[in-house]
Amino acid sequence: MKDRNQEVRRRIEDESSMFRGSRRMDVALQIRERMLAKGLRNTDVAARLGVTEQNISRMLRGNQNLRLDTLYELADALEEPLTIMLGANAPASVASAVESLDPDDQQTGVAPREASGLRSANRDEWEALRLSADVVSLDAYRKFKPDLGGEGARRFARSMSGFGITEADERMCG
C-alpha cells in the first residue's frame, strides 16, 4: 500500500496543476449552460442569492476555487440538483474514451479499472499498466485473464462489463 500511496501522490503532483484550470472552468461552464437553458441572467441568480451581479460574474469566470457551500447555493438558485458522486460517471466517460480512439492506432480497448481478484504478482503488473494509460489494448487485458481462475476471473470480467467484454470472454474465465 505504501508504494501505491507514493504512486498516487506522484500522479496527483503531476496532474493537479495540469487540470486545475480546466476543472474550475468546467464547473463554471456547466452552471452557465444551465442558466442559458433556463433563461437566467447573472442578475437573476444574484437576486436569488442576495448578492451583487459582479459577485456572480466573478464566480462564473471559470478561474475561481468555489466553495462547496457556494456550489450548492448556485445549484439552489438555478433550481437544479447538484450531484457529487465519486466514480459514478466512470462507465460513461471511459466508454466515450474507448470509442473515441483511432482504430488505426490499435488502442481500442478497455479502461484499466481496479483489478480485484488478480493474484499479487499479476496485480503489480496490472497496476503499472493501469497507471501508464487510460486504456489498454484488449490483447494486454487478455494477457491477465488466463491467470485468473474461476470465480475471481468471472468477477474481474463482470467488473469490466460495458467496456467490450463479451460472453465468450466470460466463458474463457472458466
Add this chain to the structure above:
Amino acid sequence: MIYVREIKPTDLLDHAGIPWTQSLPGLARGGDASRFAWTCCTPVRDETVSAGKSRLFRSIKDECDDRGKKSSLANMVTALNSGLRSDDYQEALKGISGINIKEAFSFQYQSKRHKVWEVKYQNKDRLYFFTLPQSSPQKLFLPLLFHHKNTQTTPSKITEYCEEVMKPFLSQDEQITIIRRKS
C-alpha cells in the same frame, strides 16, 4: 467532394494523451447537456482517412508535447466542449478567464475576405479553426491545427495550410460529406 470526419472536442485530449476521463469526467456529461449546436469535424482527404491521421491530430501529437501545452489544450477543449452547445459559441464563452476567441488572420478568395479564427488559452497555445458560413444548413465547427506560437506573426506554414484547406469549403460547387462518428 470534400470530406470531414465528425469528432468530439474531447477526442483532441485523447490524442494528446491527456487522461481527461479520470481527471475531467464532467466533460462527458450526457442527457440534455449532450446536445451540440455545432458539429465538430476535421477535414480529411477521403473516407479512408481516420481522424487520427488528419492534420489536426498530427499537429496535436507533434506540438502538444509538454505539461504546459497539455494544460492549455485541456482548457481550450473544456471551453469548446461547452461553447459548441450554443448557437453563439463566442457569446457562450464570453467572460471565461483565459479563453480568447478572435480572428487569427484572413485571406482573399473569390472576391471576399475570409477569416481563420483561433481559440487560445492565455498567450501561446492556440487552435486554429473556421466555421461554415451562417447561411449554410450544416453548422460546422472545423478545428484545423494546434500550434504553440512563439512568434509575433502567424507562421506561413499555418496560414498557407489553413487557406488551402478552406478554399474548397468556401466554393459553392463542392459538396461536403460528413463521416459520422460511431455513437
